[in-house]
Amino acid sequence: MSSIIKTLIGGCFYGTTADHHSNHSPELKFNDTKTTSSELQFFVRMMWKCNTIVIHASREDTVESILQQISSKTKIPIEYQRLIYNGKQLQQQQSLSQCGIENDANLQLVGQLRSIVRSVVWNSTDDIVSMILKLCRGEPVIGASINFCKHFTKYMHNSFYVIKIMKIPSLLVALFKSPHASNASIADSSIRNFVKVCLDLKCKTLQSAYLEVLLEFCELLRGVGCKCDHPLYVCCRDGFVELLILVGGVLIKNPKMKVLLRGVFDCVREITDELLRFLDLSMNFPTKRGLSYKVVFDFVKFCCPLRMGFAKEQATSLNCDICYEEDPLFLGVPDQLHIVFIKSLSKMDECLQVMEDCLVNKKRGKGELDVLHNCYLIILKELFHISKFYSGAQEQFWGLFLRRKNVLPHMIVRYVKKPDDHWWLLENRIVTDFESRKHLVMMLFPDLKDKILGYEMLIDRSQVLAESFEYISRAMPKSLQGDLFMAFKNEKATGPGVLREWFVLVCQEIFNPRNALFVACPNDHRRFFPNTASMVNALHLKYFIFSGRIIALALKKKVRVGIVFDRVFFKQLAGNYIITLEDIRDADPIMYSSCKQILEMEADYIDSDALGLTFSIEVEELGHREVIELCPGGESLVVDSKNREKYVHLLIQSRFVTSISEQISHFAQGFADIISCSSLEFFQFLHHEDFDWMLHGSENDISVEDWKAHTKYHGYKENDRQISWFWKIVGRMPAEQKKVLLFFWTSVKHLPVEGFHGLNSRLLICKSHEPDNHLPSSHTCFYKLCFPPYSSIAIMQDRLGIITQEHISCSFGTR
The missing domain is CATH 3.30.2160.10 (Hect, E3 ligase catalytic domain)
Known part of the structure; x- marks a missing residue:
């Protein structure tokens, strides 16, 4: 048969005769003698590679089974194969006997053009190959870059195997390294467009298929001398990992994905070397000049899909450690990741030592140095996740922070701004402190004040519990997640100071024993737990929801209400229902x-x-x-x-437990209405003492020296006699009277654990111009106390004595 068949040679279509059987491998022996044996040995010539493969089969085998053999050897799908024998295309359903195939027969394998769409794809790809070859030969091709981009955009969704067969990645990389002018630019833009189209694919199957192509680009560029920081290589590597994340990681049990594993590890090892150099520079030159933070995010990006794959494998394995030594594809691979973990953790230890020295010596930088420390947290988080796959690795990881106890809390408070990805920091609370744990759980409260309107309340002081219950209970949870605005009836004062006062008053009523909602501990009347007899009030469960909302809102607004929860109450809120003696x-x-x-x-x-x-x-x-x-x-x-x-x-x-389970579950429901997760999560990450300090505040007596150090003056000077008298009088006050004065001045009933330093601003004493017979007044929203220049210490003491009576300080003279 002398008919012309389109066959692929070197990626292009050329004409050849079907009966051309030369160029067999020299070791093959031919036997022209026909045999009646059912076993056959024959040869299939791959026309585009000009080489031959040997097939062993039975006469009864179908052509389809032969195509499957060829597919397993060449990775060419059956739908892209045509077998030609004696000038005729063999049909898949025919047996070899029906086709007349004898021992040592010679068949040709050519490209399959089964539809108009495939024909267009093949022809278009053939044109692309021809243009690349012309460019490589130095021949001009007008609009080559545009044509390449159009082809990839239009046909990549159904041309994966054509791209593989015609070796498009190899040709584009060859074009990139071509010595001819402008070829590198054409190849660069074409490869970048190829990567972009891959990332725009929506089909998971296609995404998985093109992963192999993007990895091939990385390996080819690496092979022609592109370094890890070469822009085109970085583009391909970034595209590869982005597609890998879209696919869902390296699925260990998927045979098609196994071939990618070592390629991914090559990238991880390469990026780890860059990361270690980055960390060395961060210690020696703690500014961002000359340092690229991209390597930190690349490290996370490449490790993440590997972890996802390992986690899925681990979830189906009885052995909690990774062990794939029986599979040659995985031989040594888990050990390599473990080595990455050990090297990176060791380097982080050095970095944290330098950082700790800066803190101890009070030489910690600001601005640019802060960014570096934030990167440290990102790296540590990734190492934490990797540590879960290896025996003893978690102990090594947390041991780092036990050696550097001051560093992690500092980094949490200073650099953690969003709650989403930092819960790993609380899995081992021993390496954190109160301030860092408080910082993390406070981020659970959503800040929607710029997205929703504030919630307004007008409360009668004489009905503070009942009216507050009506307002808070009927509110939608989301409306309470913004600002709160409230005022007391027949009073002009509004603002944060009034809100703080309201929280204190309403909590006093909620936990008042006569309302039967909570019981105070006999030996500590600040400490409460739910009352088993609360059902005396038919609405008691709704009141527990209300109570949960109030406590959560008080915590969100950082108002310390002087209440603490007993351990039996706190433990159950944290999900621990085993109460011990x-x-x-x-x-x-x-x-x-x-x-x-x-x-x-x-x-x-x-x-x-x-x-x-x-x-x-x-x-x-x-x-x-x-x-x-x-x-x-x-x-x-x-x-x-x-x-x-x-x-x-x-x-x-x-x-x-049993007798108060309903009360606790309804309280937790109300608490969860205010935060962005379950109340269980909030309480689990705190020690019981942490919650006491957040809700109650400091248990120490007020320090007058600390008070004085955090007060400034307007109209007065620090050495004025009125100011000297004022602090002398305050210093002689009993502890409770000082608290009343502080409440009158600021609406702060209980100071934070840090003392006055923990308030959101300094206190202010202002000179007013009223005569001696006027009492002091306050602007609690601004922590502002005003009094006239009293003529004697006796007059000042008398006036201060009046405003520090408990029943007066809640309303009289405040604004």
Whole structure:
């Protein structure tokens, strides 16, 4: 047959005869003798490569099975193959016997043009190849760059295999290295456009397919001498990792993705070397001059998809460590990532040592140095995630912060601005401090004041609980996440100072024992937990939702209300429902003492049933007594030395968990209405003492020296006699009177743990021009106290004594 068949040679279409059988490999032996054996050996010539592959098959095998063999050897899909024998195209359903194929027969494999669309794609790609070859030969091609870009944009969604077969990446890289003028620019723009089109693909299958092509570009550019900072190489590498993230990481169990694994690790190793150089420079030259922060983000980008793949593999494996040594594709790969982890962690240790020295010596820089430290957090976060895959790695990671205890809290408070990606910092709370934990959980409160209108309230002081309940309960949660505006009826004062006063007053009412919502601990009347008898109020569960909202809002506005939660309450808000004997020490000292005695009694005494205890308790609710069994059949189960621990445990669970579970769940619901996550998450990341300090504030007496150091003057000077008298009078006041004065002045009932330094501004004393008989006045919103230049210390003391009476300081003279 002398008909002309279009075949691929070197990526271009050329004419050739179908019966041209030369150029077989020299080791192949031919036998013209026909055989009747069912086993066949024949040869398939790949026309575009001018080489031959050997096929072993049976006469009964179909052409389709032969195409599948060829596909497994050449990676060419069946739909792109045509087998020609004796000038005829073989049909897939035919057997080899039906096709008349004999031993040592010679077949030709050519490109398949099965549809008009494929024909257009092949022809267009053939034109692209021809243009590239012309350019490489130094021949001018008008509009080559535009044509390349148009082709990729139009046909890449259905031309993956054509691009692979015709070796487009190799040709473009060859064009890039061509010595002819302007070829490098044409290739550069074409490769960049290719990368862009890949990233615009929406089909996951195509995204996965083109990952291999982008990695091939990286390897080809690396092979022709492009360094890791070459702009075109960086473009291809960035495109590769972006597409990898879109695909969802390296899926270890997907055979098609396995081939990418080593390529990804090559990039990680390459970027890690850049990162280590970056960190060295950051220690020696702590400014951003000459340093590119891109390498930090590249490190995260490449490690992230690897971690995602490893995590998916780990989730389906009984072994928590990575171990793929049985697969040659993975041989040594996990160890390489582990080495990356160890090297990077060691370098970070050096960096944090330098940073710690700066802090200790008070030589910490500002501005540009801050940016570097923020990069440290990004790197540390990635190393934290990698540490989860290796035995002992997490201990190494957290050990770094135990050695550098001052550094991590400093970085958290100074550089963490968004809550989304920093919860890893709280997985080991021992390496943080109160300030850093508070900083992180406070970011859970959404700041929508610029997006929604504020919520307004007008409250009657005499009905502060009932009216506040109506306003807060009927509000949609989102409306409470912006600003709050409130005023007391028949009073002109408004602003933050009035809001702080309202929080204190409403919390005093919520936790007032006569309202039966909460019970105070007998030995610490600041400490509360839910009242089991709260159902005396038919709306008690709605009041617990309201209480949760109020406490969350107070925390958000940084108002310390002088209330603390008992441990049995806090633990359950944090999701821990196992209450121990030590947990109830403050909540019920009598029960604590009784249970302790039961556990410490002699076994013989308690076995004698001298106590007369069974696994049941008698409770009184709304005037009715009821027996509650602590376990099935508990009323008839006697407490003895063998089961007394179980009895104490069930008794505590009944008293402090089961009986108040509804109240706590409704309080948590109200709290969650104000924050951007569940209340559980908020409380889990705090120590109990942290929450006490946030809600109550400092338990220390007010320091007059600290007060004085954080006060400035307007109209007065620090050495004026009125100012000297004022501080002398304040210094002689009892602790409670100082608190009342501070509240009158600022509406701050309790100082933060940091003292006056923790307030959002300094205090101000202003001179007013009224006569001696006028009382001092205050602008609590601005922490401003005004008084006239009293003529004597006695007059000043009298006036200050009047405004520091508890019932006056809440309203009189404030603005």
